[in-house]
Amino acid sequence: MATSEHTLGFVRFGVPGKTARTICLVLALAALPLALPPLQRPLSRKGADYKAMLPDVRELISFKSNRGAPEVLGPSTAQTADAPTPRDPADPCTAGLVDDPARALDHFYASLANTEAKKAGAITRITHYGDSPITNDGITGTTRRLLQEQFGDAGHGFILVDRPWEWYGHQSITFTSSGGWSDDSLMNPMTKDGMFGLGGVTFHASPGKSARFAPATSGDTGKNFSRMDVYYLAQPGGGQFSVSVNGESSEPVSTSADAAKSAFREFKAARSGANTFEIKTLSGGVRMFGVALENDGPGVVYDSLGVNGAYAGLLARVMNEPHWAEQLQHRQPNLLILNYGTNESQYASDDQMAGYEKDLREVVRRVRAALPPVSIMIVSPMDRGTHAAGGRIITLDSIPKIVEMQHRVARDTGCAFLNLYAAMGGEGTMARWHEGRHHLVGGDLTHPNADGAIAVGVLIYHAIVEGYADYRERANAVEQSLAAQKPKHKR
Numbered sequence: 001m002a003t004s005e006h007t008l009g010f011v012r013f014g015v016p017g018k019t020a021r022t023i024c025l026v027l028a029l030a031a032l033p034l035a036l037p038p039l040q041r042p043l044s045r046k047g048a049d050y051k052a053m054l055p056d057v058r059e060l061i062s063f064k065s066n067r068g069a070p071e072v073l074g075p076s077t078a079q080t081a082d083a084p085t086p087r088d089p090a091d092p093c094t095a096g097l098v099d100d101p102a103r104a105l106d107h108f109y110a111s112l113a114n115t116e117a118k119k120a121g122a123i124t125r126i127t128h129y130g131d132s133p134i135t136n137d138g139i140t141g142t143t144r145r146l147l148q149e150q151f152g153d154a155g156h157g158f159i160l161v162d163r164p165w166e167w168y169g170h171q172s173i174t175f176t177s178s179g180g181w182s183d184d185s186l187m188n189p190m191t192k193d194g195m196f197g198l199g200g201v202t203f204h205a206s207p208g209k210s211a212r213f214a215p216a217t218s219g220d221t222g223k224n225f226s227r228m229d230v231y232y233l234a235q236p237g238g239g240q241f242s243v244s245v246n247g248e249s250s251e252p253v254s255t256s257a258d259a260a261k262s263a264f265r266e267f268k269a270a271r272s273g274a275n276t277f278e279i280k281t282l283s284g285g286v287r288m289f290g291v292a293l294e295n296d297g298p299g300v301v302y303d304s305l306g307v308n309g310a311y312a313g314l315l316a317r318v319m320n321e322p323h324w325a326e327q328l329q330h331r332q333p334n335l336l337i338l339n340y341g342t343n344e345s346q347y348a349s350d351d352q353m354a355g356y357e358k359d360l361r362e363v364v365r366r367v368r369a370a371l372p373p374v375s376i377m378i379v380s381p382m383d384r385g386t387h388a389a390g391g392r393i394i395t396l397d398s399i400p401k402i403v404e405m406q407h408r409v410a411r412d413t414g415c416a417f418l419n420l421y422a423a424m425g426g427e428g429t430m431a432r433w434h435e436g437r438h439h440l441v442g443g444d445l446t447h448p449n450a451d452g453a454i455a456v457g458v459l460i461y462h463a464i465v466e467g468y469a470d471y472r473e474r475a476n477a478v479e480q481s482l483a484a485q486k487p488k489h490k491r
Contacts (some may be wrong), residue, residue, distance in 0.1 A: 004026040095462035100416035108335040108375035109471035114299045122298040123154040130339035134306035141171030142457025144302035148221045154299030155225040160290045161211040167309045172222025175212040181205050186314040194320030197289025198327040200307040205281045215274040225293040227268045228277040234263035239284020243267045262326040312340040313359035325370035341381030341402045348398030364413045385430030385445030393431035421484040423459050
């Protein structure tokens with residue numbers, strides 16, 4: 001199998017041509033690690049190959065609905081990367097990406113350690129909230145794929161029942177919808193009760209609507225899920241739906257209840273491995289949020305919950321707090337990521353910044369109230385470019401201000417913080433990403449293209465596994481210390 005090999009200072013890897021060019025370009029532009037972390041100690045099973053250093057980002061959902069067919073990109077071939085060489089601790093490019101003085105991520109890392117040890121049923125769940133850059137799953141799908149390649153694939157995670165935006169998509173799963181689901185999101189909501197489910201979008205359906213979830217057709221992840229958990233609203237006068245598993249339909253499920261409340265129904269396949277689930281609305285009005293697709297693990301699942309136009313304040317001021325708590329408590333993530341700032345950056349006066357900070361603190365409070373032990377990581381926005389005099393592209397002034405504010409909130413509230421803006425290259429990154437023939441960002445200088453999304457997704461993966469390696473090192477040091485303190489028995 002032909003590979004391209006590059007030596008770029010602190011990391012050496014073999015990858016297929018286009019992927020290698022993408023990562024090489026990002027490294028040249030940002031001079032930061034965009035490949036598997038070159039660690040001083042193994043991260044997972046001994047002798048593990050680091051195949052699929054970059055994910056098959058072409059395995060997108062194939063939506064077939066009355067809204068028109070989306071663009072579907074053909075699959076690419078996953079390759080096997082060379083094992084990385086040890087990082088140089090003196091190299092600033094290999095410094096820790098996550099600031100976590102309170103060790104907020106230790107709860108998450110402990111779960112990941114159980115998953116890595118392949119303990120029965122050890123599933124590590126990551127729930128990633130954000131705005132439009134993650135709605136097509138290019139960034140989050142990359143991170144999901146890499147984590148599942150390393151720690152195991154426990155299923156796809158949460159996905160909406162229809163496509164609320166033309167560019168909404170998910171990798172490593174095949175999804176088809178009948179269309180005709182009426183949707184309403186946190187952004188400019190018509191729904192006034194604040195009940196938008198786990199993913200921030202609620203769907204209303206009359207009889208005859210459907211959504212089908214099937215295994216991915218290529219790649220190494222996304223092929224196995226044996227259970228589907230349906231998230232819906234029980235309400236007065238609610239209608240009925242059914243679920244078929246591999247073509248065999250269930251008994252009708254009634255969504256009628258005395259009062260509106262979160263409801264969940266799990267459906268299991270008779271066998272493990274590749275299975276297909278389909279939801280059909282049967283009668284009356286059904287209000288649904290989405291589904292979570294998993295298997296018995298061990299492994300990782302990664303929920304990508306991007307809402308077009310969203311900002312953190314929507315979770316504090318639009319989402320019904322008790323309802324959101326019900327959704328979070330049912331999902332039970334081990335790590336919850338708050339990744340906002342793109343839309344806030346459009347308006348950043350002192351008063352607005354103060355409001356953003358207050359909202360973000362309130363979101364953290366609500367998450368902690370619902371899930372006291374959960375690890376929370378605040379992820380900053382990416383760089384965002386704008387045109388200056390003479391046509392130059394510069395960083396929007398508000399981005400560094402928002403990054404600094406988010407870092408302060410993370411520090412004050414005991415959350416971890418990933419400075420994605422700095423990790424991707426800091427000031428002027430989007431100008432560099434827009435130069436030349438191989439663009440990594442669209443013409444809006446905000447949303448990365450497919451190759452740019454790979455780069456950002458790898459950065460997030462890198463940050464997670466680097467922090468996990470440090471956690472394992474600390475845990476091993478504690479074990480060795482305790483062992484040394486044990487009295488030695490005389491013979």
